[in-house]
Amino acid sequence: MLPLFTMTNNEKPIRILKQLYIEPISACNLHCKMCYGNVINGRQRRIIEANQILEVARQFIAITPPPVTIYWCGTGEVFLHRDFPKIVNRLLAEYGQDTLAQVIQTNGTVKRLREFDSLQRLDFNVSIDGLRPFHEWHRGANTYNRTLDFCRAAMDGGCKSLWVRALLTRHNIEYLDEFHAELTARIGARVKVCLSAPFSNATLREIRTQAISIKQEDIEDAFALTP
DSSP states (O other), X not given: OOOSEEXXXXXXXEEOOOEEEEOOXXXXXXXXTTOOBOOOOGGGOOBOOHHHHHHHHHHHHHHSOSOEEEEEEOSSOGGGSTTHHHHHHHHHHHSOTTTEEEEEEEOSOSOOGGGSSOSTTEEEEEEOOSSHHHHHHHHOTTOHXXXXXXXXXXXXXXXXXXXXXXXXXTTGGGGHHHHHHHHHHHHOTTOEEEEEXXXXXXXXXXXXXXXXXXXXXXXXXXXXXOO
């Protein structure tokens, strides 16, 4: 087993990262106004095949001190990958809870929870940007209730945890108490909320030319709050 910290000749510690971030697919089913991801849909979409993902995950787990976390996040929506639940199930079967944790980032609009063998070891991060008017301004019409229904199903299925990740805007920040109350009522008392500031065009322009994963045009950031 490798130590968490190793020392070089000049005695500087080298930290071994214990989280593997994987984007299995570039496609998305939404068109979010503040999204900066370089989403690629249609025939040009990028997909990593299941066997390649599993091989990388196994190699990472083999050389990393447990527990290891895999963070699943599509460039758009991870549930659009046809084999995604099968990949998660395979890793659940191969590694125990003391070795591997899996966190799934999703927009919560693709209903495939029944394809998992179990939800009890899965953590979910779901994007919901405030009460319905604010969320649907960003994510699109008829997305709010679908996403809350997904969250409730995950909770009812016994998922390990569920975090609602909300981007702060000049509009939704005034209704955070009401938002939390609605989440608790509709999803359950165990739901937790994580608030964050969206990236602005000023920030994205500084890195856009150096990162192909960043959208190459401006986003709608007029209502976004800065850190």
